[in-house]
Amino acid sequence: KGDASKPADAAKPAAAQKADAKEPLKVGFVYVAPIADVGYTKQHDLGRLYAIEQVGKDKVTTTFVENVPETADAERVIRQMVNDGNKLIFGTSFGYMNYMQKLAKEYPDVKFEHATGYKTAPNMTTYNIRFYEGRYLAGMLAGGATKSNIIGYVAPFPIPEVLQGINAFTLGAKSINPNIQVKVIWTNAWYDPPKDTDSAKTLIGQGADVLTQHTNTSAVASAAESAGKMVIPYNSNMKSVAPNAQIAALVLNWGPYYAKKMQQAVDGKWDKTPVWMHYSDGALSLEGITDKVPADVVKKMEEVKAKLVKGEFHPFTGPIKDNEGKETLKSGDVMNDKDLSTMNYYVDGVIGKVPN
Numbered sequence: 001k002g003d004a005s006k007p008a009d010a011a012k013p014a015a016a017q018k019a020d021a022k023e024p025l026k027v028g029f030v031y032v033a034p035i036a037d038v039g040y041t042k043q044h045d046l047g048r049l050y051a052i053e054q055v056g057k058d059k060v061t062t063t064f065v066e067n068v069p070e071t072a073d074a075e076r077v078i079r080q081m082v083n084d085g086n087k088l089i090f091g092t093s094f095g096y097m098n099y100m101q102k103l104a105k106e107y108p109d110v111k112f113e114h115a116t117g118y119k120t121a122p123n124m125t126t127y128n129i130r131f132y133e134g135r136y137l138a139g140m141l142a143g144g145a146t147k148s149n150i151i152g153y154v155a156p157f158p159i160p161e162v163l164q165g166i167n168a169f170t171l172g173a174k175s176i177n178p179n180i181q182v183k184v185i186w187t188n189a190w191y192d193p194p195k196d197t198d199s200a201k202t203l204i205g206q207g208a209d210v211l212t213q214h215t216n217t218s219a220v221a222s223a224a225e226s227a228g229k230m231v232i233p234y235n236s237n238m239k240s241v242a243p244n245a246q247i248a249a250l251v252l253n254w255g256p257y258y259a260k261k262m263q264q265a266v267d268g269k270w271d272k273t274p275v276w277m278h279y280s281d282g283a284l285s286l287e288g289i290t291d292k293v294p295a296d297v298v299k300k301m302e303e304v305k306a307k308l309v310k311g312e313f314h315p316f317t318g319p320i321k322d323n324e325g326k327e328t329l330k331s332g333d334v335m336n337d338k339d340l341s342t343m344n345y346y347v348d349g350v351i352g353k354v355p356n
């Protein structure tokens with residue numbers, strides 16, 4: 001029988017113990033924007049820090065690169081991460097997809113994880129959050145708070161994820177207030193603060209009194225604050241930027257996912273199944289609801305949220321019509337993931353046409 005009070009290695013010389021100890025797993029993060037105080041990249045970085053705490057500094061060591069464009073630069077940066085010994089690499093922006101897939105084929109002993117895309121490889125998976133679940137709830141609050149019945153939406157690129165958000169938000173808003181209209185301005189950038197500011201000002205000029213955004217900055221929240229309007233920021237809680245204007249915030253929480261995947265990689269049990277997380281996974285939270293949202297609307301939203309979390313409510317439940325009157329989902333049907341993933345239209349209530 002061994003002496004349980006002593007670790008088995010206690011008798012070994014220090015040098016041998018050291019050789020036994022595994023080096024921490026090197027993990028790389030590729031960011032499209034600066035981390036900044038709030039925003040999309042900040043949320044990924046909070047997730048990275050959370051994961052280190054959970055998994056342990058002796059088990060993982062991380063690096064990140066900010067401001068990586070969705071061009072061949074991404075390939076260069078990620079290749080450098082591989083050369084630096086990173087064995088697990090998280091690419092956090094949609095436009096890294098093809099570069100990551102190419103590199104995954106070149107470096108089969110490195111694990112690649114791509115946020116928000118749809119391409120994979122034997123050593124590359126995807127992860128994402130069903131943002132549209134939170135968007136529906138946020139839309140309910142916006143529909144309840146607006147006085148002008150015009151809601152402004154600053155959007156980056158017309159990819160299905162962003163259209164899911166616009167449409168779920170609009171459906172939520174219309175469920176409270178059938179008279180609302182959602183006006184969208186496309187910036188064609190994830191991170192362009194001046195464009196976000198200009199877009200927000202334009203929407204306010206068009207009568208919007210509640211704004212939201214899918215872009216990565218806090219500029220829309222800031223513009224709402226300056227103009228004395230309301231805002232439901234996306235990505236982060238932006239109370240620091242918009243203490244009066246923010247009436248709620250839809251916050252993304254990537255930490256538990258990063259912790260789980262780093263732990264799996266450390267344990268040699270990395271799972272390459274693509275995941276699309278739900279509100280109920282703790283990946284989303286609607287925070288900081290103020291009394292500018294009528295109490296009865298908050299109550300209705302809480303009821304819908306409770307159903308959503310139990311899997312009893314899907315934001316895209318028919319009948320759904322596009323904004324040209326065409327039925328896109330039959331009454332009573334629930335939209336399947338394939339139709340969600342190829343969404344390319346505006347629902348009734350959104351003004352204008354989706355850019356090509």
Ligand code: GUN
Nearest residue numbers: 032040092093094116190
């Ligand atoms: N890259 C930066 N921000 C985003 C985002 O919100 N969604 C996707 N798909 N990619 C991004």
